[in-house]
Amino acid sequence: MRKTQFRRALDLCNLGLQDSEMCRLEDHYQSVGHPDFVDYLRFSDDMEAIFAEPHLERAPELQPRLFRIPDETQTNEIVQDKQHVLDNCLRRIAKRVRRLPIDTFIDGARHGAILLTV
Numbered sequence: 001m002r003k004t005q006f007r008r009a010l011d012l013c014n015l016g017l018q019d020s021e022m023c024r025l026e027d028h029y030q031s032v033g034h035p036d037f038v039d040y041l042r043f044s045d046d047m048e049a050i051f052a053e054p055h056l057e058r059a060p061e062l063q064p065r066l067f068r069i070p071d072e073t074q075t076n077e078i079v080q081d082k083q084h085v086l087d088n089c090l091r092r093i094a095k096r097v098r099r100l101p102i103d104t105f106i107d108g109a110r111h112g113a114i115l116l117t118v
Helices: 003-012 019-028 040-051 080-099
Strands: 034-038 104-106 115-117
Touching: 003 019, 003 034, 019 080
Parallel strands: none
Antiparallel strands: none
16 A cells, blocks of 8 residues: 555544654555555554454454563664654554544455545
């Protein structure tokens, strides 16, 4: 997905993300070998893993487990100013989700269309 489309889709969710926060998300999910694109499937999988068991629709009888931060993130080092921007971004998303629950992030990338509903 082009970075401009990714940004527009997140804007439609009214998360109130600042330009620096959008840039940070675009950088984090940048598609390998394609600097103007975002790896939307990885972004979608990360969002799904936070809010629900990934691919739960394929195994509805599966007992969901509590989300835990993957061990690999414990060893990542982020420059202090980027960490501050990322923390603010995540706090704003969490506040928005608590205040007005996002019904679902519909993974349209696998189906040729993107739809984020609030």
